[in-house]
Amino acid sequence: MKFIHTADWHLGKLVHGVYMTENQREVLEQFVQVVAEEQPDAVVIAGDLYDRSVPPTDxxxxxxxxxxxxxxxxxxxxVSIAGNHDSAERLSFGSSWYKHSQFYLTGKLTNTFNPIQINGVNFYLVPYAEPGVVRQILDDDSIHSHHDAMKALIGKMEETLNPNEPNVLVGHAFVLGGKTSDSERILSVGGSGCVGAELFEPFSYTALGHLHSPDAINHQRVKYSGSLLKYSFSEAKQNKSISIIEMDDIGQFKHRYRSLTPTHDMRELEGHLDELLDPGFYEKQRVHDYLKISLLDEGALIDPINKLRQVYPNVLHLERKIDMTDMKKKQSYNAMQGDKKTEIELFEEFYHEMTSAEFTDDKKAVMAEVIEKVLKEEGAK
Amino acid sequence: MKFIHTADWHLGKLVHGVYMTENQREVLEQFVQVVAEEQPDAVVIAGDLYDRSVPPTDxxxxxxxxxxxxxxxxxxxxVSIAGNHDSAERLSFGSSWYKHSQFYLTGKLTNTFNPIQINGVNFYLVPYAEPGVVRQILDDDSIHSHHDAMKALIGKMEETLNPNEPNVLVGHAFVLGGKTSDSERILSVGGSGCVGAELFEPFSYTALGHLHSPDAINHQRVKYSGSLLKYSFSEAKQNKSISIIEMDDIGQFKHRYRSLTPTHDMRELEGHLDELLDPGFYEKQRVHDYLKISLLDEGALIDPINKLRQVYPNVLHLERKIDMTDMKKKQSYNAMQGDKKTEIELFEEFYHEMTSAEFTDDKKAVMAEVIEKVLKEEGAK
Known part of the structure; x- marks a missing residue:
């Protein structure tokens, strides 16, 4: 039995004010292509199909x-569940009809724990739910955290689960843990948002959504597929992929990754403005990528964002990287000097920062006149 | 072939700040009961299933x-279409799957005009669309109004429509017209929002949604079913119903109404406060109805809304009905008097309007003191 594990599509996502929908369409078309090639017995989507409860219509x-x-x-x-970004109720609409063609979508958690059976594998679907909701559904006042909630839910499943069959849990949670070998201990679960990986012991494989990196957890049988695309610059260095699982009839499986390649990658770029605007540099770059640019220049720059966008149309974020150690030194040096600069001297410094032109005597004369006039007016008040 | 024609459910509707969802649930459960009894071959819902593009989750x-x-x-x-209150895109989600079980939902207008065939009847589905959208879909620059749009769409349908078969159009529009006899002329179509009833001539029956009264149009073959419930006090006197149509194989049909009865009706009540609060009166009333109350009392009343709500918990709107002729007379009489009242005289009038207690000399003394103090302070400024 072969299935594909994916999650966190976040359709309708805005990144720095830009809708990712076209990028998402492109990658999802590749995904459809992969499904056509791999011919899996099922596609598992572990939550966050949309980025918000009321996504844009496209x-x-x-x-x-x-x-x-x-x-x-x-x-x-x-086989799909709602994540914390989805509206369980809105996503659920129509799911009773979808079952006719083996599209199993569970938006809202209920108190029935029967798995979906596909080609001999039992899929247990656990859509995202707040601990308070699980407490109410199971009528169990001892549930206070996500860990408690998942533990109680899995407890219910174990009542009927046959451990000799291949069982897969599909969940959307923040799971902590590592290799469950003797030499390592499970991370103690601090925040109420975290779920210990050891809970998923009864399952042959746990297909998770929520964390966006496929490496978010290092576990043999509990895995994140990672998100469809990079959705923030903190993910710029992550490899995005989907997981292909081939499972035998006792639940042992082979796992491999397949990557999807968006036309526009999301990445960070660092350098001096002149360097980034130099054709010798940018002609070797994928200039249409979504970029966060860090400028290393010191001093003022005139309208760097528009200059950069002429070369890199999808700059989403621009920042200056200024060596604060150096700046502090200068400031303290200036402070030590103790001398107060005249207005014309201050303006001259400013002029040199803003332009590369010379501050000629003519210009100085004009400015001196302006300053004099202003000072006179101030004195008159 | 028997079908039920309904429209304008407006699920998620707020009336005067009160969600109608529970009332809607109750009436829709009756509707399901009617479907079970009548066993029609189809249920036609002619748009405005929801009251807004993003309805509440319940x-x-x-x-x-x-x-x-x-x-x-x-x-x-x-067989269902989107109305102007629905989001065509959101409502459409999943409609490809619904077809498997003969649930035909057309949210967005497209340029294919094939009817849905059910038991020998051809249903042509025309979801609500702005004229500009129809202009684009048909690539026809002559379309400027809803009338133009409907005419062009029906023109497309006529290219393949077989007039010897029973053909039903399902639409959501503001249709004007009357009996299409020779002695009457079709109302000229003034506003671009209106569609002439004569356009629907090619159809055996036109099942409309949009106007909330089943009597909105007086036509043999073009009909509104009316809304599910009364959704405003202007509809208080309308009969709400659904239509049952039994059609033969050449498109001739019998039409009858069936009414649905909400526990809480919506109606207007008029009277003096004392009268409405008299058990002899209200014990004969359905006090839980949604009410608009018009009070006939003159003069001030203390907190009438809360007094009324103790008897009629679902008062949605309260108004005073004051004979303006009388008031004008009084005002002009007062104006003619020309005498300026003292502060204490004005307060005495106010006191009598607000209470039924006597304005004793003690009270007068306290008030006089207050007025004197205020006047003194004003003088000091």
């Missing part, structure tokens, strides 16, 4: 289109 | 539940 249309291609056109069963 | 859950009961549990085909 995200709604995109999801509809992609899921239809996978489920109906490629005749591939889909 | 409205989403209600629609899902009711449509599932009708379509899957009662195995009844559903």
């Amino acid at each position: 995200a709604v249309e995109l999801l509809d289109e992609i899921l239809f291609k996978i489920n109906v056109e490629l005749n591939t069963p889909i | 409205a989403v859950e209600l629609l899902d539940e009711i449509l599932f009961k009708i379509n899957v549990e009662l195995n009844t085909p559903i």
Whole structure:
């Protein structure tokens, strides 16, 4: 039995004010292509299909289109849950109909824990839910954290789970833990948001969503697929992929990654303005990528964002990287000097920072006149 | 072939700040009961399933539940379109899957005009669309009004429509017109929002949504079903119903109404406060109805809304009905008097309006002191 594990599509996501929908469409079309090639028995999407409870309409249309291609056109069963970014109720609409064509979508958690059976594998679906909701559904007042909630839910599943069959849990949670070998201890669960990986012991494989890196947890059988795309610059160095799992009838499996390649990558670029605007440099660059640019220049720069966007149209974020050690030294040096500069001297410094032109005597004369006039007016008040 | 025609459910509607969802649930459960009794071959819902593009989640859950009961549990085909209150894109999500079980939902208008065929009847679905959208879809620059748009769309349908078969158009529009006899002329279409009823001539029956009264148009073959419930006090006197149509194989049909009865009706009540609060009166009333109350009392009343709500918990709107002729007379009489009243005289009048107690000399003395103090302070400024 082969299935693909993906999660965190976040359709309708805005990154630094730019909608990712076109990028998402492109990568999802690649995804459909991978499904066509791999011909899996199921596609598992572990939550956060949308980025928010009321996504923009083009995200709604995109999801509809992609899921239809996978489920109906490629005749591939889909197993999916709501994540914390989805509206459980809105996502659930129509799910009773989808089952007809083996599209299993669980938006809201309920108190039935029957797995979806596909080609001999049992999929247990645990959509994201707040601990208070789980407390109410299970009528169990001892539930206070996400860890408690998951533990109680898995306890319910274990009542009927057959450990000799391949069992897969599909969940959306912040799972901490590592290799469950004897030499290592499970991280103690501090925040109520975290769930210990050891809870998933009864399952052959746990297909997680929530954390965006496929390396977020180092565990043999509990895994994140990672998000569809890079959704923040903190993810710029992560490899984005989907997971292909081939599982035998006792739940042992082979796991491999396949990557999807967006036309526009998201990455960071660092350098001096002149250097970045030099054709010798940028002609070797993928200039249409989504970029965070850190400028190393000191002193003032005139309108750097527009200059950069002429070369790199998708600069999403621009920052200056200024050596604060150096600045502090200068400041303290200036402070030590103790001498107060005249207005014309201050302006001259400013002029040199802002332009590369010479501050000629003519210019100095004009400015001196202006300053004199202003000072006179101030004195008159 | 028997079908039920309904429209304008407006799930998630707020009326005077009160959500109608519970009332809607109750009436829709009756509707499901009617479907079970009548066993129609189809249920037609002519738009405005929701009241707004992003309805509250309990409205989403209600629609899902009711449509599932009708379509899957009662195995009844559903034919439905988006109205101007629905979001075409959001409503469309999943519609490709619904077709599997003969739930035909058209949210967005497209340029394919093939009817849905159910038991020998052809249903042509025309979801609400702005004229500009139709102009673009048909690539026809002559479309400027809703009338133009509907005319062009029907023109497209006529290219393949077989007039010897029973053809039903399902639309959501503001249709004007009357009996299409020779002695009457079609109302000239003034506003671009209106569509002439004569356009629907090619159809055996036109199932409309948009106007909330089943009597909105007086036409043999072009009909509104009216809304599910009364949604404003201007509808208080309308009869709400659904239409049952039994059509033969050449498109001739019998039409009858069935009414649905909400526990809480919406109606207007008029009277003097004392009268409305008299058990002899209200014990004969359905006090839990949604009410607009018009009070006929003159003069000030103390907190009438809370007094009324103790008897009539669902007062949504309270107004005073004051004979303006009388008031004008009084005002002009006062104006003619020309005498300026003292502060204490003005207060005495106010006191008598607000209470039924006597304005004793003690009270007068206290008030006089206050007035004197205030006047003194004003003088000091």
